[in-house]
Amino acid sequence: MRYFLISFLMLLVPTIGFSQDLEAILEQESLETSPLTFGTFNGTRLLNGHSVETRKEGVLEFLISHRFGRLNSGFDQLFGLDESNIRFGFEYALHDKLTIAFGRSSLEKTFDSYLKYRLAQQKTGKTPFPFSITLFGSAAEKTIKDYLPENKPTFSERLTYTGQVLIARKFNPNLSFQLAPTYVHFNTVSTENDPHDMFVLGLGTRIKISKRVSINGEYYYNVNPFESFDTKNSLAFGIDIETGGHIFQLIFTNAVSMIEKGFITETTGGFFKGDIHFGFNISRAFQIKKPK
């Protein structure tokens, strides 16, 4: 009888014990262990420079960027709006982690191309990782004919390379921060005193003020700038506005170039002297390949 009772209890207990626990089974079977942190920044550009973000596989982004003249150029130049520099770029995501791009800037008639690879992404949960890390490498070819015919530079002499390690952390949905150690190599420099290799540290932040609007700031500190002419570190502030497939970025910066080697190393304007260029980036994303 005693055994029978025990057996009976054993039959009962698990049934009672488990019948309420569908939720517990769900927890146990749940797939989510370490969710990735997305949307550290709104777009692939923080302001002038790149952010850690890449587009998803099969997305072609068409980017049009403008920088007008200097705000302090007065009414005669309509505060810089009479003068305009443009870059347009086609940027295609071969993979969620890999983007290839081509662009053309009106400034010094420069062609540029870059590869961007997302090395690691910030994660929370069981195996967290505190940062997103993206590698960036670009080459720019200056094609403006600002030389005497007998000094015609070769293709290689017209090239400049940039390498960056972008390291970012989204502290909370409204605050993200980015560090960007940068290396720039010039195949040709104007005088012997000018360095061929420059080391620069970039800092950037995004502060969201609403779901679709954020304020961004970006600063690049150049450790060993050019000697032959006076350059300034590039500083930029701006507003991001996100609407569906578009991102509008309104930018105030002392830099006029929209590619890395330009705004990082060749900026001459003094932001606080009023040498500020108004500009914008407009990005439109097209889904070229169907997502898997």
Added chain:
Amino acid sequence: MKGFYFILISAFLAQNLNAQDKYLTKEGFISFFSHSIVEDIKADNNQVLSVLDTQTGKIAIQLLMRSFMFKKTLMREHFNENYVESYKYPKATFSGEIKNFDELNEEQTETEIIGILTVHGKEKEISTKVIVNVSESEIILTGDFKVDIADFNIKIPAIVANNIAKTIKVSFELHHKPYK
């Protein structure tokens, strides 16, 4: 000694009983559809977790909002970042009961399912028709229902108000297998 075997057998039986009255799927299908004059938006989730207790007819369903796949990847990003705020509310859950579950036989039967749907941290009672298909190897639940976006405190900005329907159709198809 005889008693001891009896206990062993009972324990075995008890486990067996447990195993057989729970049915589970990890690859359930739930999709939603929004129709508007501007565009149709559809998203599929093929990683729905659902567990069904055949003793009571109780069911618990869970999915990750991030696992909804859209035609455009940017839509998926915006859906998660701006609308359902997946970083804050990663999961949607449903906890409910299938009516008259014990009376269902091996054929396709229509009955009702009632429960609480939680999306974006907001709860809402849902009651809808469900087609239950019971066979030896699986229990299939299919159906659809409509939900109002406003019930879940999901804000649609004026600029895209014409792109997104106020009422969304949700469809489900869950193939439960015996849970071991």
